[in-house]
């Protein structure tokens with residue numbers, strides 16, 4: 001037999017649905033006869049209701065998208081930090097070696113190399129030694145082909161005989177390889193996803209695009225992972241230029257549901273009007289693929305033709321909507 | 328939400344993605360992340376009730392996953408590991424900004440337009456009624472701040488995310504009894520703080 005005090009402790013578990021059925025039953029019959037427990041229960045319920053009414057930040061698709069974009073950027077920084085020094089060497093070694101072997105058939109030239117650098121140099125300022133001379137001594141690894149950009153001085157005061165600066169070194173690596181080589185696709189995919197420099201990501205997309213053309217001409221399927229990487233870049237890359245290039249590259253693929261979902265995502269979520277214009281254009285081109293029973297598509301189009309703040313998007317959405325509905 | 332589904336259903340299971348990610352396949356890593364990240368963000372948002380702080384937690388969680396994945400052993404469940412990291416990051420999180428501490432309504436509207444839809448105010452409610460609810464929210468926010476991080480995490484996960492106490496115990500790596508205790512203490516503190524405010 002349980003005491004009143006023991007029942008009282010269970011009231012909280014009870015309102016959270018954490019009691020076994022028989023325990024719950026016993027408690028209920030006690031509460032029916034015990035005024036103190038009834039009052040306690042009512043009190044707990046009021047608290048629960050009051051707390052439940054508290055406004056909370058809700059996780060919208062766009063909040064999630066922002067979080068994903070920021071994570072990508074953070075991982076880029078992390079990767080480029082760890083890819084200095086030894087790791088860079090290993091990375092290049094691992095991916096360079098097989099390419100040298102593969103040079104048959106339809107060769108593609110790709111430029112994907114990138115090094116991020118943040119180095120400290122001792123500069124003998126009293127001799128007036130030029131910085132660039134120091135730089136070329138230290139960067140043999142780049143074989144003198146590197147294009148140095150974004151030089152930033154962190155300590156430009158030469159009076160203490162020491163200066164510090166950081167830079168980006170973009171080093172084009174010319175690669176001759178078979179476009180069907182998964183190694184190349186893998187490097188391009190990586191470059192697209194995690195290179196910090198948006199210019200390199202853009203070049204990766206255009207290299208991928210040229211590969212897709214070659215492969216589709218040969219009626220070979222394109223690696224699905226490349227497609228997913230492009231879809232994700234179209235949705236999540238923080239650089240609108242890269243998102244747009246990825247969207248263009250996807251036009252080369254046979255239209256399918258994943259691409260459709262990606263385009264609808266851009267159409268509903270992208271804050272850049274230009275991207276939404278491109279997305280509705282892609283959907284317009286593919287309109288023969290849609291069925292009038294596609295409620296999800298029609299919903300998005302209906303919303304867009306009424307609420308998008310870009311007039312072209314509204315008109316085009318209406319046109320696609322009308323056509324699809326008649327199919 | 329529906330648009331999130333398709334690219335992620337490509338690969339059959341976590342193990343496959345983890346193995347690929349451990350080999351440096353960033354696409355696999357991303358797919359793995361995208362399977363769980365909405366829940367991680369949701370837990371964080373519930374706990375801190377601020378979009379910016381929630382994103383900070385999200386990022387820290389997945390950076391830890393990124394750094395630690397190489398040592399992750401496939402014997403254990405990925406999701407368990409992930410949610411433990413999530414709760415750990417939540418517990419040690421210190422808000423970067425003081426702003427969100429003032430009013431829950433401010434932080435709710437910091438996010439997207441869509442989040443307004445989540446506010447529990449019915450459109451027919453009078454402005455007096457709203458003012459009262461706003462005041463009550465302020466009191467509850469104040470009261471939540473008197474809880475210890477663990478008490479607050481248990482309380483919010485239970486009240487706003489609907490997790491079972493057993494699940495919370497798994498996330499916090501403690502016994503179910505301990506979770507019950509946190510919930511009891513949190514409830515007692517909340518009642519004390521809110522005495523005479525509601526009901």
Ligand SMILES: [Zn+2]
Nearest residue numbers: 004007034037
């Ligand atoms: Zn009783």
